[in-house]
Amino acid sequence: xxxxxxxxxxxxxxxxxxxxxxxxxxxxxxxxxxxxxxxxxxxxxxxxxxxxxxxxxxxxxxxxxxxxxxxxxxxxxxxxxxxxxxxxxxxxxxxxxxxxxxxxxxxxxxxxxxxxxxxxxxxxxxxxxxxxxxxxxxxxxxxxxxxxxxxxxxxxxxxxxxxxxxxxxxxxxxxxxxxxxxxxxxxxxxxxxxxxxxxxxxxxxxxxxxxxxxxxxxxxxxxxxxxxxxxxxxxxxxxxxxxxxxxxxxxxxxxxxxxxxxxxxxxxxxxxxxxxxxxxxxxxxxxxxxxxxxxxxxxxxxxxxxxxxxxxxxxxxxxxxxxxxxxxxxxxxxxxxxxxxxxxxxxxxxxxxxxxxxxxxxxxxxxxxxxxxxxxxxxxxxxxxxx
Numbered sequence: 001x002x003x004x005x006x007x008x009x010x011x012x013x014x015x016x017x018x019x020x021x022x023x024x025x026x027x028x029x030x031x032x033x034x035x036x037x038x039x040x041x042x043x044x045x046x047x048x049x050x051x052x053x054x055x056x057x058x059x060x061x062x063x064x065x066x067x068x069x070x071x072x073x074x075x076x077x078x079x080x081x082x083x084x085x086x087x088x089x090x091x092x093x094x095x096x097x098x099x100x101x102x103x104x105x106x107x108x109x110x111x112x113x114x115x116x117x118x119x120x121x122x123x124x125x126x127x128x129x130x131x132x133x134x135x136x137x138x139x140x141x142x143x144x145x146x147x148x149x150x151x152x153x154x155x156x157x158x159x160x161x162x163x164x165x166x167x168x169x170x171x172x173x174x175x176x177x178x179x180x181x182x183x184x185x186x187x188x189x190x191x192x193x194x195x196x197x198x199x200x201x202x203x204x205x206x207x208x209x210x211x212x213x214x215x216x217x218x219x220x221x222x223x224x225x226x227x228x229x230x231x232x233x234x235x236x237x238x239x240x241x242x243x244x245x246x247x248x249x250x251x252x253x254x255x256x257x258x259x260x261x262x263x264x265x266x267x268x269x270x271x272x273x274x275x276x277x278x279x280x281x282x283x284x285x286x287x288x289x290x291x292x293x294x295x296x297x298x299x300x301x302x303x304x305x306x307x308x309x310x311x312x313x314x315x316x317x318x319x320x321x322x323x324x325x326x327x328x329x330x331x332x333x334x335x336x337x338x339x340x341x342x343x344x345x346x347x348x349x350x351x352x353x354x355x356x357x358x359x360x361x362x363x364x365x366x367x368x369x370x371x372x373x374x375x376x377x378x379x380x381x382x383x384x385x386x387x
Contacts, residue, residue: 007064009067009138011067011136012135012136012137012140015036015195018032018035034049034051035060044064045061067090067137068141069138071086080158083100085097095114095175107172110139113132113176114130115131115177120246121243139189143199150168170201172207178213179216190227194225204227206225209231209232209274210230210232212248217259226269228272229260229271230303231260231272233273233291233294234282241253244278244282273298274303276306278307278317279318283323288330291335292329295330295336304340306323
């Protein structure tokens with residue numbers, strides 16, 4: 001008895017994978033290019049691929065898995081300029097994607113994991129715990145969903161505001177999960193987005209955020225692309241960072257700073273420091289002074305965003321007075337710093353918040369962020385792990 005051929009998510013295939021698929025089906029090589037062009041346009045239903053022979057469309061339909069995510073929640077904020085999407089995959093896992101519109105720019109914030117194992121206690125995603133890795137296809141599809149919405153001029157019945165770009169211009173890996181703890185999917189997504197004969201997104205329009213997984217940062221540098229690296233420090237002393245970012249116990253600040261310098265030297269691309277400002281936790285003058293010193297040494301740009309109130313998290317956002325004082329102090333010390341726009345606050349747009357609200361609304365309690373260090377140890381911080 002012949003074994004069933006496993007179903008395929010076409011977005012999980014590289015260009016070589018598409019070519020191998022067509023060769024397996026006995027088709028000429030150019031069919032792979034035709035299929036790839038449809039996927040870039042957001043079309044994964046072979047029935048709609050009108051330049052392919054009918055017989056081939058039927059065979060592809062039989063091979064392709066049902067992998068398209070379902071939109072289960074959609075919130076809009078900022079006069080239609082921020083769209084927060086909760087996407088559920090066929091196995092029931094839900095993740096968040098955010099589309100943010102600016103003049104001449106459309107940025108998609110994507111997730112790389114269902115949940116997160118890094119255990120940062122101020123983060124709603126950390127509160128939800130780690131469930132599984134996303135595949136490359138599942139990560140890519142988030143960009144495809146947003147791009148299709150822009151091309152069609154709306155999503156879920158909501159029209160895009162006047163002047164919105166008609167395609168995605170920037171992608172930031174700043175959603176749920178740690179991108180460098182799912183390195184194969186992150187690298188595959190970067191390569192798919194940057195493919196000059198495909199999605200053709202500028203490498204400078206791609207930002208990868210990490211809590212500081214040193215081996216993964218080096219692997220990104222190996223790609224030879226001028227990607228923007230954003231490192232979430234959140235604390236400028238090891239004792240506080242051990243509490244806020246548990247992975248600091250494995251990769252302390254000195255090691256993270258060294259690899260950030262190495263990344264800049266190898267890619268000739270300035271790195272960014274991300275700082276979630278938490279009231280009465282990391283907004284002190286001492287933290288500001290030490291942060292400024294790190295930023296000056298690295299010639300890095302600091303992005304500060306006040307913490308959004310989040311269900312199940314005990315900490316709070318800083319006062320406006322304290323926020324201004326912190327930013328001004330870092331700036332006066334000679335570091336470049338930006339107070340980031342809290343886009344989508346009324347749309348639960350902080351990472352994990354829409355999922356938290358959706359989960360709590362369904363009557364399910366989010367797990368507390370206990371055992372965070374154990375979860376980090378379990379994953380062993382392996383930048384090549386896939387499950």
